Amino acid sequence: MIDLKSKIYGMVSFGCDKNRVDSEKLLAFIKGAGCRVSNDMDEVQVLIVNTCSFLCSARKESIDAIIDFDSYRSSALEKIVVTGCLPQKFIGEVFEPLREADVFLGTDDYASFFEALEESYTGKRVNLVGQGKSLVSQERELTTDYHYAYLKIADGCYHHCTYCLIPKIRGKYVSYPVEDLLKEAESLGTLAELIVVAQDTTRYGEELYGENKFAELLHKLSMLDNIQSIRLLYCYPDAIDDKLIAEIRDNPKILKYIDIPLQHSESRVLKLMNRKGTREEYLALIDRLRREIPSIAIRSTFIAGFPSETEEESLAMQDFLRRAKLVNCGFFAYSKEPDTGAARMKGQIPYAVKKKRVRALYAVQKEISKEFLRGFVGKTIEVICDGIDYDKNCFVGRGYFSAPDIDGKVYFHANEGVQGERYMVKITKSDSYDLYGCTEDYENE
Numbered sequence: 001m002i003d004l005k006s007k008i009y010g011m012v013s014f015g016c017d018k019n020r021v022d023s024e025k026l027l028a029f030i031k032g033a034g035c036r037v038s039n040d041m042d043e044v045q046v047l048i049v050n051t052c053s054f055l056c057s058a059r060k061e062s063i064d065a066i067i068d069f070d071s072y073r074s075s076a077l078e079k080i081v082v083t084g085c086l087p088q089k090f091i092g093e094v095f096e097p098l099r100e101a102d103v104f105l106g107t108d109d110y111a112s113f114f115e116a117l118e119e120s121y122t123g124k125r126v127n128l129v130g131q132g133k134s135l136v137s138q139e140r141e142l143t144t145d146y147h148y149a150y151l152k153i154a155d156g157c158y159h160h161c162t163y164c165l166i167p168k169i170r171g172k173y174v175s176y177p178v179e180d181l182l183k184e185a186e187s188l189g190t191l192a193e194l195i196v197v198a199q200d201t202t203r204y205g206e207e208l209y210g211e212n213k214f215a216e217l218l219h220k221l222s223m224l225d226n227i228q229s230i231r232l233l234y235c236y237p238d239a240i241d242d243k244l245i246a247e248i249r250d251n252p253k254i255l256k257y258i259d260i261p262l263q264h265s266e267s268r269v270l271k272l273m274n275r276k277g278t279r280e281e282y283l284a285l286i287d288r289l290r291r292e293i294p295s296i297a298i299r300s301t302f303i304a305g306f307p308s309e310t311e312e313e314s315l316a317m318q319d320f321l322r323r324a325k326l327v328n329c330g331f332f333a334y335s336k337e338p339d340t341g342a343a344r345m346k347g348q349i350p351y352a353v354k355k356k357r358v359r360a361l362y363a364v365q366k367e368i369s370k371e372f373l374r375g376f377v378g379k380t381i382e383v384i385c386d387g388i389d390y391d392k393n394c395f396v397g398r399g400y401f402s403a404p405d406i407d408g409k410v411y412f413h414a415n416e417g418v419q420g421e422r423y424m425v426k427i428t429k430s431d432s433y434d435l436y437g438c439t440e441d442y443e444n445e
Contacts, residue, residue, distance in 0.1 A: 002121040004114055008076070009037045010044030012069070013143070014062050015052025017197050017233075019084060020143060021152040023050045026083070026110045027141035033114065037141070041072050046079045046117065049101075051086035054165060055335045062086050063098060070100035079103065079120055083110065089169045091129045102126065107155075107170060110135035138184035145386060147420025148193040148404060151185055152176075153217065157199040158206075159236070161263070162274045162341035163303065163334060166199055173200070175208040178217055186224055192384055192420040193255075194221065195231045195403065202239035212239070215247040222253040231403055233259040237285055238276040249293045255400045258289070259299040265320035266313045269306050272345070279320065286324050297327040297401035304361055305334045305354030308347030314357045318364045325368055328407045331361040366432045373408070373430040380440075383410045383425045385417045397423070399435070414439040 009030050013023035026048065031037055038044055047069055051062035062082075069080060081103040086094065088106035095104060102120040105112065109132025116126045142149055156170040185194060196218070198204065205213025221230060230253055235244075237260050248254050264270050267278040277285075289296050302317065321329070333354035336343045376399075383397040386404070395417035397410050411434060412425045427437040 002118060004117060005034050007035065007045045007078075008043050009035055009046045009048065010039065010041060011037070011048040011050065012065065013050040014065070015050075015054065015058060015085065017150045017195070018152050018155075018199070019050060019052060021140070021150050021197070022084065022107065022110070023048075024140040024143055025135055025137055026050070026113065027143070028139035029110065029113065029135055029137060031141055032139060041069075041075075041077070043076050044072070045076050046081065047072070047077060048081045048083055051082060051084040053085040053089050053169060056337065057335070059086055059090070063094070066098060066100050079117060081105065081113070081117060083107075085169045087127075087129045089165060091127060095125075095127055099125070104129050105132055106130055108132070108134045138180055138187055140184065140188065142188065144404070145419060146189070147191060147384075147386075148195060149188045149191055150195045150197050151181065151188075151221075152197050153181055153201060153204050154198040158203055159200065160274055160341075162272065162345070163306065163337065165337050165340060168339060170199065173203055173207055175203075175205050175213075177208065178205075178213065178220065181217065182220060182224065185221055186226060188226070190226045190228075192228050192422070193231055193404075194227045194229070195233060196221070197233050200234060200236045200239070201232060202235045202244065212241070212243075214239075215243040218244075218247050218254060219251065222251050227253065230254045231257055233403065235260050236276075237262060237282060240285060240289075245289065245292050248296070256293055256295045257297045257299070257400055257403070259403070260285075262300045263303050264306065265302070265317045266309075269309055269313055272308065272342070273303075273306060274341070279316075283320070283323060286326075298324075299328040299403070299407065300326050301330040301332065302361060303332055303334050304357040305349040307334070307342055307345035307349065309334075309349060309357075314360070318361060321361065321364045321368060325372070326365070327372055327401050328369065328403075329361075329365045330406065331358045331365070333358050369408070370430070370432040373432070373435055376427045376435055377430050378427065380424050380426045381410075381435075382422050383412060384422050385419055387419050388417070395423075397425075408433040408435070410435045410437065412437045412439065413442050415441050 052058040079102045082101040083105045087104040103116045103126045106129040109128050112128050112132030116128045120126045154175045156173045157167045158173045265279050385397045389396040394411050394413050425437045427435050429436040
């Protein structure tokens with residue numbers, strides 16, 4: 001029998017922050033078994049590649065990486081274990097041709113990791129997708145900077161948006177019990193920022209408790225002494241109700257920031273996407289949020305070039321952005337994914353047209369963001385320090401209106417800066433994405 005505890009393990013995780021949480025739980029499971037984990041590929045003997053398959057480009061990125069990592073077999077690498085969304089959905093297409101991989105596990109098979117790995121050392125290529133055991137654990141090995149972490153409160157999705165593979169990869173929406181989430185959040189240590197995620201956070205608890213428990217969960221999380229602030233991502237517009245708005249408004253630990261993935265602005269396209277809501281309802285929601293929480297920063301994502309989207313509808317989405325004045329936005333060209341309703345729709349739009357529409361949306365949003373950030377110049381704002389930017393020779397952080405990795409930053413000079421600590425920074429300059437400034441003690445020197 002092979003001694004798996006003597007092996008050195010490594011992991012590369014692709015895709016979203018929800019996938020990152022899965023990776024962190026698997027890493028904790030491996031370390032909990034007494035195994036060593038390393039970031040040095042020259043000594044890693046068992047490499048886990050946690051994959052994304054949301055888009056064709058994500059699948060290509062994962063597959064290309066697996067092929068590239070195979071070259072490390074000339075040094076220490078012995079086995080490549082492929083986990084996550086790619087094998088979960090596409091195992092039939094990848095098992096035979098992707099021979100660089102020794103083991104395949106799906107999104108619910110992590111508890112079978114050592115069993116599958118041991119079998120691979122007998123000379124077999126192992127596929128336990130859908131045959132393994134779920135990893136039920138609140139233990140995490142954090143891969144983020146130590147002062148913030150993600151909390152995945154549910155898996156799967158209720159919705160069947162016609163462009164999206166998630167329900168066919170992750171299955172139906174499943175909320176994790178409140179008591180488990182509280183234990184997990186408490187186990188993460190002192191956090192300046194807890195970022196709450198799920199495919200749709202706003203549906204939390206409906207299938208588990210028979211009623212929506214999202215606002216209640218947020219309130220209980222805010223009562224934990226180790227959590228200094230809470231940020232909300234992926235709040236679907238149709239489920240943002242009075243209770244949730246009041247919790248965001250009245251709870252001092254909840255940052256006045258919300259990510260609402262709208263995906264489009266025009267009612268006809270939204271209906272084709274199988275999205276709930278209309279242009280008028282979206283604008284009304286944005287207006288309401290600003291009335292109730294005047295300082296709220298609203299982020300969103302949009303898809304350009306959905307099948308049959310007209311030039312007029314693309315221009316109308318630009319007009320929507322000017323009207324909504326969202327703080328941060330991401331724009332993506334529609335990707336024709338297999339086994340989705342939109343892939344079968346007529347009116348598929350050429351790639352060059354889709355990219356042109358994405359560029360136009362970014363150009364509009366750039367001016368909106370520039371105007372928003374310009375309003376901070378001359379003011380002093382609270383900034384959480386994320387570390388040092390050695391290229392700019394200063395500290396780097398974020399205001400409440402920016403989430404890690406996806407939004408802009410605040411670059412500032414200070415006599416000292418401790419990661420995870422908050423500083424009052426006087427803003428002296430802005431551009432279309434970032435702010436620049438210094439602390440008062442530095443300015444007075």
